[in-house]
Amino acid sequence: DQQVKQNSPSLSVQEGRISILNCDYTNSMFDYFLWYKKYPAEGPTFLISISSIKDKNEDGRFTVFLNKSAKHLSLHIVPSQPGDSAVYFCAARGMSGAGNMLTFGGGTRLMVKP
């Protein structure tokens, strides 16, 4: 029973355009969300996070939007660059289990074409 889902396993975008990666969750106890970027054979690197008290957080080219009523978050990358090509994981944290435990989605592979 996946509590965090990334329904698109892959996404292809042209360089310079917007990339939108989506994530849905089912557990209403989740109140903190993170996005990680991962290259093959490397550990994930933290990108951006958002608390449930906000609906938007922006950091340079990366913006995360949270819709609590829909239990949905999205990561926008504008403009997309070839170096953004990687697998992106969303993760959620909540008080339902151990306080700092993250639940990860299955990942979305982003390919940015030059």
Place this chain on the structure above:
Amino acid sequence: DGGITQSPKYLFRKEGQNVTLSCEQNLNHDAMYWYRQDPGQGLRLIYYSQIVNDFQKGDIAEGYSVSREKKESFPLTVTSAQKNPTAFYLCATNRGGYTDTQYFGPGTRLTVL
């Protein structure tokens, strides 16, 4: 040079053998975690430790064991009881606060032949 070290990068073992994966950190972080990633899948939590000499099972702890005798080290043993041990194993740490980001090591690819 601060960071999280996982060694070796690639590890091969014969079926039926136990193998221990190393995770060392010099970030002075209290909490440490072990995840497993399978092809096309997300990260699944194996074990975590929020303080020295204490650790808890994650979602898929069966066939694995850990120890946390030092703050800097959190080794993971993959035992012969783990039915599908071939995977990419990731260690992570954070300071332990609720909103603290987890930082990941480079990972170890374990292949059981």
